[in-house]
Amino acid sequence: MRVLLTTWGSRGDVEPLVGLAVALRGLGADARVCAPPDEEFATLLDRVGVPLVPLGPNVRSVTAGMKPPTAEDAVRLASDLVAAGFDTLGAAAEGCDALLANGMMAAAGARGAADRLGIPYVYACYHVRGLPPRHVPTAAGGQSGQDAADKAHWEQGQKANAMFGAALNGHRAGVGLPPVDDFRDYVYTARPWLAADATLCPAPARTDIDVVQTGAWVLPDERPLPDDLEAFLEAGAPPVYVGFGSMASHSPKDIARVAIEASRAQGRRVLLARGWAELAPIDEADDCFVVGEINQQALFGRVAAVVHHGGAGTTTTAARAGVPQVVVPLIGDQPWWAARVAELGIGVAHEGSTPTVDSLSAVLTTALAPRTRTRARAVAGTIRTDGATVAAKLLLDEASSEGSPVIV
Numbered sequence: 001m002r003v004l005l006t007t008w009g010s011r012g013d014v015e016p017l018v019g020l021a022v023a024l025r026g027l028g029a030d031a032r033v034c035a036p037p038d039e040e041f042a043t044l045l046d047r048v049g050v051p052l053v054p055l056g057p058n059v060r061s062v063t064a065g066m067k068p069p070t071a072e073d074a075v076r077l078a079s080d081l082v083a084a085g086f087d088t089l090g091a092a093a094e095g096c097d098a099l100l101a102n103g104m105m106a107a108a109g110a111r112g113a114a115d116r117l118g119i120p121y122v123y124a125c126y127h128v129r130g131l132p133p134r135h136v137p138t139a140a141g142g143q144s145g146q147d148a149a150d151k152a153h154w155e156q157g158q159k160a161n162a163m164f165g166a167a168l169n170g171h172r173a174g175v176g177l178p179p180v181d182d183f184r185d186y187v188y189t190a191r192p193w194l195a196a197d198a199t200l201c202p203a204p205a206r207t208d209i210d211v212v213q214t215g216a217w218v219l220p221d222e223r224p225l226p227d228d229l230e231a232f233l234e235a236g237a238p239p240v241y242v243g244f245g246s247m248a249s250h251s252p253k254d255i256a257r258v259a260i261e262a263s264r265a266q267g268r269r270v271l272l273a274r275g276w277a278e279l280a281p282i283d284e285a286d287d288c289f290v291v292g293e294i295n296q297q298a299l300f301g302r303v304a305a306v307v308h309h310g311g312a313g314t315t316t317t318a319a320r321a322g323v324p325q326v327v328v329p330l331i332g333d334q335p336w337w338a339a340r341v342a343e344l345g346i347g348v349a350h351e352g353s354t355p356t357v358d359s360l361s362a363v364l365t366t367a368l369a370p371r372t373r374t375r376a377r378a379v380a381g382t383i384r385t386d387g388a389t390v391a392a393k394l395l396l397d398e399a400s401s402e403g404s405p406v407i408v
Contacts, residue, residue, distance in 0.1 A: 003030070004093045007105075012311040020195075034055045078105070104187065116175050123187060193211075215388075238304040241299070272290045274292050
C-alpha cells in the first residue's frame with residue numbers, strides 16, 4: 001500500500017504529516033511526504049527516514065521577510081502552487097493508493113491529482129478554523145460572537161474561491177477534467193478530517209459536513225536535550241520558555257526584550273527559542289539561554305511556562321506536558337487557540353498581538369500561579385497520544401475500500 005501526504009506551509013503544517021507517515025510505515029504502508037523544500041523540513045524527514053518530494057517554493061523565503069506577503073503575492077503563490085500540485089503531485093502520486101492533503105495551499109492541486117489518477121482523496125486540518133466555512137446570514141438584530149466569527153470565516157473562504165478558482169479550472173481543463181463550480185466544497189469535501197485532540201479542540205456540531213476527528217498527529221521525539229541546555233536547566237529554577245516558531249514578519253516588535261524583562265519581573269530565568277524571527281538576548285546576563293530547533297516534548301515539562309504564538313502544534317505539545325501557557329496570538333487560527341487555552345484554564349490569552357513588559361508580566365503572574373499549573377497537569381492526563389495511528393488505520397481503510405472511512 002502506498003500513500004502520498006502533502007502540505008505547503010510552516011513546520012506546524014509539515015511535522016504532523018511526518019508523524020502520520022511514521023504511523024503508516026508502522027502499519028506496513030509505504031508513505032511519502034510532498035512538502036516545501038526548506039532545509040529544516042528535509043532534515044526532519046531524513047531523521048525518520050521518510051522520503052521528501054519538494055513542492056513549490058521555500059516557505060521561509062516567502063514568509064520570513066521583513067514584511068508579510070501582500071495580497072498580490074498571495075494570489076501569485078496560489079496560482080503557482082496549483083500548477084505545482086498538478087505537476088509535482090501528479091507525478092508523485094503515480095502508483096499510490098490514496099492522497100491526503102493538509103491546508104488550502106496544497107489541497108487544490110492534490111484533489112486535482114487524485115481525480116486524474118482515480119484514487120481516494122482526503123482533506124485534513126489541524127484546527128476548527130481549517131474546516132469548511134459555515135455561512136451565517138447577517139441578521140437584522142445583529143450577530144452573536146460565534147455568528148460573527150463564522151461570517152469572517154465564510155468571507156475568508158470567498159477570497160479562497162477567488163484566489164484559487166481560475167487557476168484550478170485552467171489546469172483541470174488542461175488534463176481533461178470538468179470545471180469546479182465551488183472551490184471550497186471541492187477541496188474540503190463533505191467529510192473532512194480534524195487532526196486535533198478532542199479535549200483541546202472538540203469538533204463542532206454541524207449538520208452540513210461529517211467531521212472525522214482522529215486526534216492530533218504527534219511525531220514522537222526521542223532526541224536528548226543538548227548538554228549545555230541541560231546544564232542551564234539544572235543551574236536554577238525552571239525558566240520561562242519564549243518562542244514564536246516560524247512567525248518572523250508577524251512577530252511582535254521587540255518581543256525578545258519584552259519577554260526577557262517580563263520574565264525577570266517575575267523572578268524567572270528565560271529560555272529563548274531563536275525561531276525564524278532570530279530572537280536574541282538583550283545583554284550578557286547568565287539568566288537567559290538561547291536554543292535553536294529543539295525537542296519540545298522533552299523540554300516543556302521542565303519549564304515554568306511556555307510563551308508562544310498559539311500554533312496548533314506548540315499548543316498541543318505544551319498541553320501534553322502539563323505546563324502553563326501564555327498565548328500571544330498573531331494570525332490565522334492562533335486567536336482561537338489562545339481563547340481555548342484560557343477557556344480550559346491551562347494558561348492565559350494575551351490581549352492583542354503586541355505585548356508590553358507590563359502586559360506580559362501581568363499574564364505571566366496568572367500563568368505561574370499554582371492553580372494554573374494544577375489545572376494544566378489535570379488536562380494533560382486527558383489528551384490522547386494515538387491520533388496518528390488512528391488516522392493511519394482510517395487512511396489505509398479508505399485506500400483499500402475506496403469508500404468512506406470508518407470513524408474510530
